[in-house]
Amino acid sequence: MRILFVHQNFPGQYRHLAPALADSPANEVLAIGEEASIRRIEGFHPRVRLLGYPQPQGASRQTHHYLRSSEAAVRRGQSVARLALELRRQGFLPDVICAHPAWGEALFLKDVFPAARLLLYLEFFYRGSGSDIGFDPEFPSSFDDRCRVRTRNTTQLISLEAGDAGISPTNWQREQYPAVYRQHIRVIHDGIRSDLACPGEVAGFVLPEERGSLRSGDEVLTYVARNLEPYRGFHTFMRALPAVLAARPSLQVLIVGGDEISYGRPLPGGGTYREHYLRELGSGIDAGRVHFLGKIPYPRFIDVLRLSTAHVYLTYPFVLSWSLLEAMSCGCALIASDTAPVREVLHPGHNGLLVDFFSPAALAATIIAALANPDSTQPLRAQARRDIVDRFDLATCTLPRLVTLVSDLAAEGPAGL
Template sequence: MDVLFIHNNFPGQFVHMAQAFAQRPGVRVFAVGSPTARPRQGVMLARYPMPKAPPKPGHPLVERFTSDVVRGELAGAAMQRLRREAGCDPALVVGHSGWGETLFARDIFPAAKQVVYSEFFYNYRNSDVGFDPEFPDGGLRTAARIRTKNAGMLTALAAADMGLSPTEWQKRQHPDFLWDRIQVAHDGVDVNAAAPHPDAQFRPAGVDRTFTRHDEIITFVNRQLEPYRGYHVFMRALPEIMAKRPNAQVLIVGGDGVAYGRAAPAGTTWKETYLDEVRGRIDMSRVHFLGQVPKPDFLALLQISSCHVYLTYPFVLSWSLLEAMAAGCLIVGSDTAPVREAIVDGVNGRLVDFFDVVALAETVARTLAERDALGAMRRAARQTALATYDLRVCLTRQMALLDGLLGAQSALEAARPALVPVT
């Protein structure tokens, strides 16, 4: 049996599923990805080239769909190459729908069961766009752009047998007529690597000090320091937090770029923009910007954290929050829908209104003051991670869903007329 994964940055979210199939006797695993895709043992990878110049759409509002179609064609050519050169004939195709790569998979492999990873469906209301009044949404033009931005994902889902979303909230961002087609199965995190360690130590590069759990440490982690992940709110709360907690050290992890949302004004970064707002009101000797750190350093940072702050717009939930839970961190999070799916206020963490700088400062300071009495909250956070987000638990569910599709396919094969692929 052949299985094909499609992801521009393979393996991406498919790393554990691909490995699980590769370990099965008699299963060949193939993958299609862009030049950034990375080879994995037991997987035959075909990369497609990126276009030398972005395509020119006929209308500005279909720019994203035009790009998706171009990627779909390039990925489709890579699929045909795998079929021609390696005899790839998948019973199952699993692909990420976010960049257009799966658009024509059904036409190339019509007999295969098709699964699309439905990570995020864009909405003009009750989602990330327009959530933050500091960044006006742009009105009808923005609404139209977002609606057409979903065209590729809708086309992919229409041709799929199943969608996979990592959280219930992400599933329900899709139109309700698609909910029955989309299953919820998180990717999971390594709860053995992200685990409490009473003797953990962390010595950041460029900081002449080693931190332990005996220190009072506030941690804030994101891929990039930007408004989508509440960096501006966190920085505005820092003066009051640091005034209330004169021994606290603040460790901030994240790059200077943008992963989501709009870029900072020309010549600036969001990091510097919001640091400049408070620079004269905080003790910079106690604030440490660490940039992007290696995974072992990130895990050690979680293990010595006294209070971990996680803020986000209504958007994709970060793996870093779940790893912080697995590490038994005391978490203060934003009271936004994705976070509420993982954190129950007062049970396995504390929640505050995303925009309430005063409440954030008070809650972080109170959590630090009470940290020795909050062992039950730490344990509850880890227990949630073990029960719901352990990658072994999640992989078992993912594989059961995929095997269920394959089983249904086998039962129908005898009665189904032969399907001819498009060449």
């Protein structure tokens, strides 16, 4: 079986699937990504051949702003198509192509390899209402925004028309796609390494700026996001902290995440959201007890979760973060936003607690109660861990399903979405 993976930031969501398929001597596995990403992962797997394309030019400044993402996607799709044409000239004809369509890389792959089965990773379909757009009144969306995101879906719709099957990591993400395509979209999560993300003792977790260290048994509140921004409820979390810090004088707070923008808009006046909310809250944030760790290596991230007495996860109706499932796998006491993606995996009183995304007061009260009575969260912690092992474990649940899906597609003719 010949398999081609295409992802601008390879390996991305294929971090486990590509090596699993390459482990079989019967398979030939190639991966295409942007050159910078490919350089970063040299030696990724001895049987995965890595090919890079130059970062394509983006849209011109004269392009209508609705169409800038589409123009950039076409340019990226062209770069990938040129590389794919060279592969075809060399005699490589894939049986299955696994591609993330959001950035345009999948646009022309079936034109190069019409007999290949195209399996799309369908992460998020933008909607003008009912999901992230218009959710947060503090950061309102305009009619122009709704039109822009509708046009942004053009790239995915063209790829969907050419595809043969799709994967979405959660049911909620699948349901964002047009109804006509849903029956062809399997819900299979990327998987959690529950052997790595697991409960454990921590000693000597060194805090930044020589503020000492933490160990298991210390009272620790944790919050994690790729970047600290409203899409992941950073504003609500920060506004809850003054009350929490006042009520729990021994509490230490660990905040993981960068200062860039992953989703949404930058602040109109510039600067970072971290700086903005530190200014807003002033003396309510005890700098000696609130520790911004930035982006950290994975083992240190797992130690943060293992130290956690209570862990906060907040999100708009948007892509569900791996970090929530990893926190569950580590047996954290979860306090999360009562938003649709979260409700798919977290059930109040069963494996966690849910709060109103927009209420810092409700979040603070729930955190304080959990910290004051950690024994009450032990059943929730244990159940959260069990749920990940039973439903999302990479080795026993998700990876076997993904490998089987690719194998089944290779044995079939292209059906089309």
